[in-house]
Amino acid sequence: MDRIVQDCVGTALARQRKGSMTSRQRTTVVAAVCMAVSMSACVLLLRHIDQIRPQATLEDALYINSPKMVKRASMGFDGLMACIYWTRTVQYFGHRHYDRAHTYNELAPLLEITTTLDPHLFPAYQFGASFLAPAPPNGAGEPERAIHLMEYGIEHNPDNWHLYYDLGFVYYTELKDYRNAAEVFERGSKVPDAHPFMRIMAAQMAAHAGDFATARMLWSATYETSRESNIRMNAIEHLRSIKVDEDVTHLESDVAQFREQVGRFPSSMSELVVAEHLPGIPIDPDGNPYIVTAEGRVLVQNPDNFSFLTKGVPPGYKVPMPKFHTHD
Amino acid sequence: MHNAAIEILGLEKTYMVGFWRKRPKRALQPLHLSVEEGEIFGFLGPNGAGKTTTLKMLMGLVFPTAGTARILGHDWTDPEVKAQIGFLPEQPYFYDYLTAHELLNYYGQLSGVPAKDRKRRVEEVLQRVGLTDIKGVQLRKFSKGMLQRAGIAQAILHNPKLVFFDEPMSGLDPLGRREVRDLMEQLKQEGKTVFFSTHILSDAEALCDRVAIIHKGELRGVGAVEDLTSTVQGKVEVIWQGTALPASMKSLGAECHVTGDTVRAVLPENQQDAAIDALRRESIRLIAITPLRTSLEAYFVEKLQHSQTTAGKMQ
Amino acid sequence: MSLRIIHIARNTFREAVRDRVLYNLIAFALLLSGAAIFVGQISIDIERLVVVNLGLTAVSLFGIVIAIFIGIGLVSKEIEKRTLYTVLSRPVRRWEFIVGKFFGLAGTLVVNTFFMAIGVFGALLYVAHKFSRPDALILVALYFIVLEFLIICSLALLFSSFSSPLLSAVFAFALFVIGSFADDLRGFAALTHGITRWFATAAAYLVPNFSALNVISAVAHQQPLGWQLILHNTLYALFYTAMALSGAVLIFERRNLK
Numbered sequence: 001m002d003r004i005v006q007d008c009v010g011t012a013l014a015r016q017r018k019g020s021m022t023s024r025q026r027t028t029v030v031a032a033v034c035m036a037v038s039m040s041a042c043v044l045l046l047r048h049i050d051q052i053r054p055q056a057t058l059e060d061a062l063y064i065n066s067p068k069m070v071k072r073a074s075m076g077f078d079g080l081m082a083c084i085y086w087t088r089t090v091q092y093f094g095h096r097h098y099d100r101a102h103t104y105n106e107l108a109p110l111l112e113i114t115t116t117l118d119p120h121l122f123p124a125y126q127f128g129a130s131f132l133a134p135a136p137p138n139g140a141g142e143p144e145r146a147i148h149l150m151e152y153g154i155e156h157n158p159d160n161w162h163l164y165y166d167l168g169f170v171y172y173t174e175l176k177d178y179r180n181a182a183e184v185f186e187r188g189s190k191v192p193d194a195h196p197f198m199r200i201m202a203a204q205m206a207a208h209a210g211d212f213a214t215a216r217m218l219w220s221a222t223y224e225t226s227r228e229s230n231i232r233m234n235a236i237e238h239l240r241s242i243k244v245d246e247d248v249t250h251l252e253s254d255v256a257q258f259r260e261q262v263g264r265f266p267s268s269m270s271e272l273v274v275a276e277h278l279p280g281i282p283i284d285p286d287g288n289p290y291i292v293t294a295e296g297r298v299l300v301q302n303p304d305n306f307s308f309l310t311k312g313v314p315p316g317y318k319v320p321m322p323k324f325h326t327h328d
Numbered sequence: 329m330h331n332a333a334i335e336i337l338g339l340e341k342t343y344m345v346g347f348w349r350k351r352p353k354r355a356l357q358p359l360h361l362s363v364e365e366g367e368i369f370g371f372l373g374p375n376g377a378g379k380t381t382t383l384k385m386l387m388g389l390v391f392p393t394a395g396t397a398r399i400l401g402h403d404w405t406d407p408e409v410k411a412q413i414g415f416l417p418e419q420p421y422f423y424d425y426l427t428a429h430e431l432l433n434y435y436g437q438l439s440g441v442p443a444k445d446r447k448r449r450v451e452e453v454l455q456r457v458g459l460t461d462i463k464g465v466q467l468r469k470f471s472k473g474m475l476q477r478a479g480i481a482q483a484i485l486h487n488p489k490l491v492f493f494d495e496p497m498s499g500l501d502p503l504g505r506r507e508v509r510d511l512m513e514q515l516k517q518e519g520k521t522v523f524f525s526t527h528i529l530s531d532a533e534a535l536c537d538r539v540a541i542i543h544k545g546e547l548r549g550v551g552a553v554e555d556l557t558s559t560v561q562g563k564v565e566v567i568w569q570g571t572a573l574p575a576s577m578k579s580l581g582a583e584c585h586v587t588g589d590t591v592r593a594v595l596p597e598n599q600q601d602a603a604i605d606a607l608r609r610e611s612i613r614l615i616a617i618t619p620l621r622t623s624l625e626a627y628f629v630e631k632l633q634h635s636q637t638t639a640g641k642m643q
Numbered sequence: 644m645s646l647r648i649i650h651i652a653r654n655t656f657r658e659a660v661r662d663r664v665l666y667n668l669i670a671f672a673l674l675l676s677g678a679a680i681f682v683g684q685i686s687i688d689i690e691r692l693v694v695v696n697l698g699l700t701a702v703s704l705f706g707i708v709i710a711i712f713i714g715i716g717l718v719s720k721e722i723e724k725r726t727l728y729t730v731l732s733r734p735v736r737r738w739e740f741i742v743g744k745f746f747g748l749a750g751t752l753v754v755n756t757f758f759m760a761i762g763v764f765g766a767l768l769y770v771a772h773k774f775s776r777p778d779a780l781i782l783v784a785l786y787f788i789v790l791e792f793l794i795i796c797s798l799a800l801l802f803s804s805f806s807s808p809l810l811s812a813v814f815a816f817a818l819f820v821i822g823s824f825a826d827d828l829r830g831f832a833a834l835t836h837g838i839t840r841w842f843a844t845a846a847a848y849l850v851p852n853f854s855a856l857n858v859i860s861a862v863a864h865q866q867p868l869g870w871q872l873i874l875h876n877t878l879y880a881l882f883y884t885a886m887a888l889s890g891a892v893l894i895f896e897r898r899n900l901k
Contacts, residue, residue, distance in 0.1 A: 032889070388732075389727075430657075435652050439734065
C-alpha cells in the first residue's frame with residue numbers, strides 16, 4: 001500500500017517539474033530583474049545629478065550669513081558637522097584650484113562655519129592662513145578675513161602656539177607687515193611648550209624680515225608642521241621659488257660685478273662662471289642651468305615650473321597655476 | 329463519481345530550531361491524504377499535532393519542505409484557486425479599526441466578488457452567521473464569539489466550493505456551537521466541501537463523513553467514523569436492582585458504580601451473555617442492558633496509546 | 644490584479660486615517676501659524692525666508708516621521724497580529740500586498756502634504772501679503788519632498804518585511820540621516836583607496852540621495868531650479884522606490900508566516 005502511494009507521489013512530482021514555473025517563481029524572477037535594473041538606473045542617474053549640481057555641498061555656505069545659525073541647526077552634533085564642513089572645505093578648494101578659479105568666495109564662509117562649529121579644529125586655521133590670504137588663483141585674496149580667523153582661533157585657544165604662527169605667517173607672507181609679524185611671533189613664543197623657532201622667527205622678523213633665509217625658515221616650518229597635502233605642496237613650491245629668487249639675486253650681483261670689471265654684460269653663463277670664479281654652472285632646483293641674457297638679466301630656463309617667482313622671469317611674464325595639485 | 333477536492337501528496341514540514349538554526353524539528357511527517365468533494369472532513373488531533381501547520385501549508389502561508397498538494401484539481405500554489413476556497417484561521421484577528429460590514433466588503437473586493445453583488449452578499453452572510461445590529465461597530469469592540477462568527481462570515485462570503493475551518497467552535501457558547509454545526513451541515517447540503525480541524529472529538533463525531541487523526545506530525549488513521557469506531561471493541565452497559573456487586577461480575581471485567589439502589593456496570597460486549605447468566609444465577613433482577621456506541625474518543629485514545637507503546641518498544 | 648492593489652491601498656489609507664495620523668496637521672498648523680504671526684510681529688525683514696524655511700522643513704520632517712512610523716508596521720504588524728492570514732487565503736498575490744500597502748502609505752503622505760502645502764502658502768501670504776513669481780518654486784520643493792517620502796516609504800516597507808518594528812525604525816531613520824549627507828559621502832568615498840574605496844563607493848551610491856532632493860534653502864532664497872534636475876530627481880526617486888519595493892517583494896515571497 002505504501003509503495004503504491006509513493007509511486008503516485010513520484011509521478012505527480014515529476015509532472016510538476018516538467019510544467020511551467022509556478023507563479024511564485026515568476027514573481028521572484030521579475031522582482032530580481034526589476035531590482036537589478038533599478039539599482040543600475042539609480043547609479044547612472046546619481047552620476048548625472050552630480051554633474052548637474054557641482055556645488056552641491058556648498059549651498060549652505062552660499063546662503064548662510066551667520067555661522068551661528070549652522071551651529072544651532074546642528075542640534076548639538078557640532079563636532080560631526082565641523083568635520084563634514086572641513087572636508088567640504090578641502091574638496092572645494094582643491095577642485096577650484098585645479099580648475100584655475102579666479103574666485104574663492106566660499107572659502108572664507110566655509111572656514112568660518114567650520115571653526116564656529118569647532119573652534120579647536122586646528123587644521124582649518126592653518127588652511128586659512130595658507131589659502132585665504134594669497135591672491136587668486138592661489139588663494140581667496142582675503143588677508144583681512146584670514147587675520148580675523150586666526151585671531152578667533154587664538155581667542156579660543158590661547159595656549160596653542162601654532163595659531164600665533166599662522167597669524168604671523170599671514171602678516172609676513174601676504175601683508176608684508178613685518179612689524180606685526182614680529183610682534184605676533186613674540187607673543188607666540190611666550191606660550192608654554194612653544195616651539196623654539198618661534199623665538200628665532202621673532203628675532204628674524206625684527207631684523208631680517210626681507211631676507212631669503214627668513215622666508216625659507218618660515219616655509220620650511222610650515223612644511224614640517226602640517227600634515228595636509230595642499231599646505232605642504234604649497235610650501236614646497238614656495239621654497240623652490242625662494243631658491244630661484246635667491247640664486248638669481250646672487251647671479252645678478254655677479255653680473256653687475258662683471259660689468260663693472262669688463263665693461264659689458266657677459267655673453268654667456270660660462271663666461272660669467274669663469275670670470276667670477278663661480279664653483280660651476282649654476283643650476284636651478286630642477287637641474288637646469290640659469291641663462292644670462294644680452295641685457296644682463298638672469299633668467300631661469302623654465303619659468304613655468306616655478307609658481308612664486310619674483311625674479312628670474314622675463315618682463316611681462318604671467319605666473320602660471322601651481323602644478324602640484326592633482327585632481328582626485 | 330466523486331472528484332477529490334483536496335489531495336495532499338506528501339506534504340512535510342521541518343523547522344530548523346536552536347540558536348544557530350541547526351537542529352531540525354519535524355512539525356509534519358510526509359502526509360498523504362485526500363478529501364472528496366461534498367463531504368465534511370474532520371482533521372483531528374491534540375494541540376501541536378500539526379493540524380494548523382498542514383492548513384497553513386495548504387493556504388500558502390507556510391512553504392513545505394517537501395511534497396505538493398492539489399486543491400479542486402489545481403496546483404495548490406495557484407493563486408486563482410483561492411477564489412474558490414474560504415479559510416477561517418484559529419482565533420482569527422481582523423483589522424480592528426474596521427466595522428464588520430467594511431471588513432467583509434474589503435474581503436469581498438479582494439476575493440473578486442462583483443461590486444453589484446457585494447452589498448447584498450455581505451448582508452446575507454452576516455444574517456446567516458447571526459451577527460445583527462452591529463452596523464457601525466468597530467471590530468475592536470466585538471466579543472470572542474462575535475469575532476468567530478465574523479470569521480466564518482468572511483470564509484463563506486464569496487460562496488467558495490471548499491471551506492477550511494481551523495477550530496471553528498472555539499470561543500463559542502453551546503448555542504453558538506450548535507449554530508456552527510448547523511451551518512456546516514447546510515454548507516454540505518449546498519454541495520460544498522468542508523475541511524475542519526479540531527481537537528473536540530464529539531463535534532467531529534456528530535458532523536463528519538470521514539476523519540483523519542494526526543498526532544505528533546504523523547497520520548494515525550483515516551476513514552469513515554463508523555469504520556474507525558468499529559475496530560475498537562464495543563461495550564455494554566448492564567443495570568441491575570440492588571446494591572450487590574457479585575464477584576462473578578467483577579471477574580468478567582465489569583466496572584461497577586452504585587447509584588441509589590441500582591448498580592450500573594460497564595463491560596466488554598462479548599461478555600454480555602455471561603453477564604446475564606451470572607445475574608440469573610445470583611437471582612439479581614436485571615433492569616436494562618444497553619450497547620454503548622464506541623466513541624471516537626475511545627478510538628483516538630487507543631490509537632495514541634498504541635503509538636506511545638510502539639515508540640516505547642522501539643526505544 | 645490592479646483592482647486588488649487599489650483595494651489594499653485604500654484600506655491602508657483608511658487604517659492610517661483611523662489611526663488619527665491626520666491629526667498631525669493640527670500640530671503643523673499651530674506651529675506654522677505661530678511662527679508666521681511671531682515673525683510678522685517683530686518684522687526683521689526675513690519673514691518670507693523664515694516661513695519658507697520653517698514651513699518646508701516641517702513638512703519634510705513631519706512626513707518622514709509619519710512615513711517611518713506607519714511604514715515599519717505595515718507588514719510586521721499584520722504578521723504579528725495575524726490579520727494577514729485571511730488576506731492571503733484570498734486570490735491576493737504576496738507582491739500585490741506589498742505594492743498595495745506602499746501606495747496606501749504614499750497616498751496618505753501625499754494627502755497630508757497637500758494640506759500642509761495650503762498651510763505654507765497661507766502663512767506665506769500672511770507675512771508677505773502677496774505672492775510673487777518665484778514662489779512657484781515652493782511647489783517644486785514640495786514635489787521633491789513628496790519624492791523623498793516615496794523613497795522613505797519604500798525603505799520602511801522593505802525593512803518591515805523582514806525586521807521588527809523597532810529595528811526597522813532605526814534603520815530607516817539612519818538611512819534618512821545618512822542620505823541627507825549623500826553628497827559628502829560620495830566625496831569621502833572618492834578620497835579613499837583600494838578595497839575601502841570599493842566598499843565606500845558602493846555604500847555611497849546605495850544610500851538614498853536625499854541631498855539632491857532637499858532644495859529648501861535654494862527655494863527660500865528664490866534660486867531657480869533647472870528642469871534637468873527635476874527630471875533626474877523624479878527618475879531617481881522612481882527607480883530607487885522600485886528597487887526597494889522589489890527587495891521587499893523578494894523577501895516577503897519567501898517568508899514563512901508562523
